[in-house]
Amino acid sequence: MEMMSSMKVAVVLVAYNRAELLSRCIEGISQQTHQPFAVVAVDNASEDATAEVLANSQTVTDVVTLPTNTGGAGGFSAGIAYALDKYPDLDWVWIMDDDTIPTPSALAELLSAAESYPGKPALLASRAIWRDGTEHPMNCPRTRVGLARQYHEHARQVAARQIRTSSFVSILVEAKEIRRQGLPRAAFFLWNDDFEYSARILRHRVGLYVPASVVRHLTKKLGASDADPGERFRFEVRNKLWTYLRFFPFNPFEGGMYVFSTLLRWVRTFVKSPDRKTLLAAGALGLKEGLSRPSSNMELFASTPVSQQVAALERESGCAGE
Secondary structure, rough: OOOHHHOOEEEHHHHOOOOHHHHHHHOOOOOOOOOOOEEEEEEOOOOOOOHHHHOOOOOOEEEEEOOOOOOOHHHHHHHHHHHHOOOOOOOEEEEEOOOOOEEEOHHHHHHHHHHHHOOOOEEEEEEEOOOOOOOOOHHHEEEOOOOOOOHHHHHHHHEEEEEOOOOOEEEEHHHHHHHHHOOOOOOHHOOOOHHHOOOOOOOOOOOEEEEEEEEEEOOOOOOEEEEOOOHHHHHHHHHHHHHHHOOOOOOOOHHHHHHHHHHHHHHHHEEEEOHHHHHHHHHHHHHHHHOOOOOOOOHHHHOOOHHHHHHHHHHHOOOOOO
């Protein structure tokens, strides 16, 4: 426990127009049995009472206010860059959305698993449950395939399991690995930014799903990623194409598996949709955009308060031209 208590953790929290949920998220952070060293909140140009909630909080140590809404992808990029710049000796970064309510032991359980694992995991994910206690299908990562048996046994020793990708709903990421891999790709705006980023981090590192670390993910509805997204299907198609065609953070076997899974999910989404015309139009737009070059983080943050921090971390990781 002594080593765990010495770990410096910064929370990076992205907020957009959900002031009431944001207050509950911050309250959950304040009640952690292992208190984070810093709490960096990114206000993604909210138009509600978000700014007031952040200004009046005694838990939030730093507020990054962006001039426009950059989506979850941009918000996490900005917040992580700011946190690693201001607190260069961080050990971990704990990432979550403003509709995530961590239970008091959520962070401590992630750190305990990281410390007890017979190796050095780069990423650990919490178990996300919905309002009724049901495990949220949107945030339940698959078990990693293709690993030697010993790695799965190592995960079982700490009551965890090996994973290949994860959502941004409560994940703990090693600060050193962030500096090696760079930031989430802000051009994704929303959807699949966490998929690509966690896959990039875990290509050659261990990621663990830790069921003892519990958070509540208070989405409006309980649903998986193949629920009818309407016009937002544009982002699903575009960002998956960018992931598979431009960045491809998988080995060939994994890539084939994930591409096949994506195509099946798109078919299910189309079959279930009550408005296939909208879905087709959104998918066509996503296809067109997915074949173009996404803007780099440095380009997208050039005129923001975190332009220098983003540029510095992208150069450090060698991602400045991406």
